[in-house]
Amino acid sequence: MAYHNHHSHVDCIRLVPIFNHLNDEQMHLIAQSANEVQYVKNELLFRFGDKDDTLYIINNGRVRIYSLSESGREQTIRILHPGDFMGEVAVLQTEGYHSNYAEAISETSICRIHKKDLDQYLDRYPEIMRRILSDITKRLQLSEKQTVQVSIEPVEARIIDFLSENVEDEKNHTYVTLPMSKKDLATYLGTTPETISRKFSSLEERGLIKRHTQKCVEIFDLDELLFVSS
Amino acid sequence: MAYHNHHSHVDCIRLVPIFNHLNDEQMHLIAQSANEVQYVKNELLFRFGDKDDTLYIINNGRVRIYSLSESGREQTIRILHPGDFMGEVAVLQTEGYHSNYAEAISETSICRIHKKDLDQYLDRYPEIMRRILSDITKRLQLSEKQTVQVSIEPVEARIIDFLSENVEDEKNHTYVTLPMSKKDLATYLGTTPETISRKFSSLEERGLIKRHTQKCVEIFDLDELLFVSS
């Protein structure tokens, strides 16, 4: 990783939902205490068990949070995009140990804010805490949903659900741009690349989807697809 | 359910971690706005999709939060005990719809606080928000762990992990008192009662545990048990 100590990281702060309600002066103040770090693709930001007391904010790029099972298999927890934050262990756990792994999946720049600074802002601007709370509540809901899916829905239903949540409509064509590799998608959906591949093939044979490129899938009839999965 | 409108629900408030740092007067104030509700065993507190804007605090009894899959199978998300709260959808989601089901699994009494009241307290006593945030962060970690387990660990490992997290040591005997029926344990661990039963039998055959009563299991060697699961 590479450190950059520009005087202003306001850009970093401005696009973050948890801070963007502040005025310029306030943002500037926060930006002062943030430091920017660059990571290259595949670089690890932290590992399970690392002690840490900073909040990470994605400025640019994408980060994958994942966990390892005893047997060494990966479970992708979520993918962070610019504006997302992570490392909330630091925010509130008195003992701040990371409970999973974070990896840059592209060239990524991060802003880091230390707990002691953040604590000040939380006291001074309660709205920040509200927004963090709102974000984490949302994530909790998603996480619980993911648990249910992974545990009781068959793989095909999980894939279809995932597709339906990532559709982009464009001139009477419904298609999906996969936000990650099939390999990572597999670990996200709690399965293997082979199974993902097979299910996609099956859906294609049945005339429900068409694979254009690795990342781009066309959906012929979303309603029919959703019907099939139930 | 049955409503009770005692003048004071301070008892209700006093034992709740998110409020118990307040002084008597403050607690009294909050208690004023809370109302107590009683539920009998198996009664549903709310269902998926219900609109709601109250925070629920368990005063007495136990509540099970669960979710239903398309196919009708249940996934138990968590069990709440006295002092726990739920319904945080109301706290922060502008549109407060419940995303899962809540059922009393014993005679249960609840304190409910309306969003508009709670919002006031959050502003006046920021420490409350901090504690809620802390609690939800903790739950997020647990939920993510549950996702990983359910998705990649085999059932036996999940059971062993669950047992190891509920051990109670007593005079050189290690045993576990199951906090719920095997039926509910099955839905919690993302499996079926039959499979749970089989795994317990298997562990017993291998001399690792001994079932004394339905709810009480003795563990002969915890280290060995944990070793087996990896």
Add this chain to the structure above:
DNA sequence: CGTCTCCTTGAGTGTCCTCAACATATGTGG
């Protein structure tokens, strides 16, 4: 003591994982 629920055990089946080979992308240095 009978009923009901929960638990247990058995038999059969299906989904998905593993391992392995091959194909296709992606990226790097010559």
Add this chain to the structure above:
DNA sequence: CCACATATGTTGAGGACACTCAAGGAGACG
């Protein structure tokens, strides 16, 4: 820009784990 090296994706065969369905047993409760 091509050739090679590496990573990612696809397809096949075989097998394991856990689910379903079904019946019998054990507790709990009135």
